[in-house]
Amino acid sequence: MLTDKKKLLFVIGISIILFLFYWFYLAKPNAIPSNDQLIEKMNKFPETSVNNIQDKILLDETHLFVPFISDSNDYGASFWVWQKHKWEVMSIDLKGRPSVWKINKKDFSTYFFVWNIHPEDRVQHLKFYLIKDRGYTMANGIEKYHPKIQMETTISMETTSYGINPLPTEWIHVMDSFTHIKSNKAIEFFINQLFPKHDLYFGWNSYDQFNKNSFPNHLFYGGGYSNGNYNNIDELYYLNESELEFKSSG
């Protein structure tokens, strides 16, 4: 009798553990939060005063990109992840500076460029770049030459201030081929130009209606909040035209 009882308790215990595991780690969200819920959560942070949610874009089942406008007329972006059965805000950028969101760091096809740029900046085209710096090394009679890689993709900003874009397929091939020749190390993107490590990194810049390179002034003095444990979002490096190479540049 006693052992039967024990068995029953054991089964119940295991079931509860399995259920909790399912609930907190496996269960998919059935709805995305309402605008009011999103605003309420974001405005808990001292510097944030979100006024208007522009859109809610699901990158996959559990990752949500939410561009917004704040009381001070700033265009910002927030990053939400479904975690432990809740939508949690992982990062808020009060100015929606072009960034890359790496849903799964090891899988380049889950990388997305995201942005929200103030319409007053009159950006007509956003350009994203995949760069690897040129260089050479000579050591112990062994020479190495590192060709420059510079690939770009252009996004037209005609309808909305914000957007998301996955990496072009060609970029994914290039990044994969360089990851494979690194033993057991995930590729790292060094934003810092001062220490060219012969690694790939992303960059961006923007052009106005006259196809002139112009930095969106509203992006200055940005602030924000981010969950320190979540480092899958990187702000992109702004590339001046002088750093770029052209088909027949001087």
Next chain:
Amino acid sequence: MNHSVNIIALTAEIIAWIVIAKLVFNSYKKLKNKLKIWKVIFVTLIGLLSFTIHLELFDTVLKIPILPLGVWILYGFLKRKKERWVTYRSFAWIGFFANFIFIVSTFIAVLIHPILYPTNQISTYISNADKATIIKSHPSAENISLNKDRLKQISNLKQSTINSEQWYEDTILNKKRERFPYLLVGTSPKWGSGLNTSIHIEADGKGILLMTEKGQLYFRSEHSILEEGK
């Protein structure tokens, strides 16, 4: 584009584990008072823990064990009963000794590898090009496409010298027209070699610069593997 696995290194490691298992099993058979097998395995695995120094030899990192940390840990826990320690001791030391078995197996793998996969032949690195495509990786790239028939005939290309500094200077002087403005993707190395590469193609289509984990190789061909774009 799948990651190629070094089958020689993998096999050597599996053989090393089999040898270790055999050693453990032999000592286990000699025991008078039988221990639980999982305890023996556990003690051996702890015995593996050691303070190592990394030594680079022939482009291979060898982990040389110096201090038997695992054996000391086990001694700390088991010393209270002398008899118990004496029975477990041999397995702890087999664990530590196993580190040397791994070194030997790594070394043998490194010696065998270039026999099966010659490091100076391009066919080792580009063995299958059925799914190959060319990517323009620099703005100075022209509108070209890949000549697959030519690409299939590259197996006997000769290795050439990398003049890294000169190439770099030339590019800067030559209005930053990149010497290698294309990447070849979608090829695979010889099966089981683990020799994954990034493949840069020279502007004239006749030079192939291979980047591997260990270094670079440069091959020159008489004919271009590129043709006018369609």
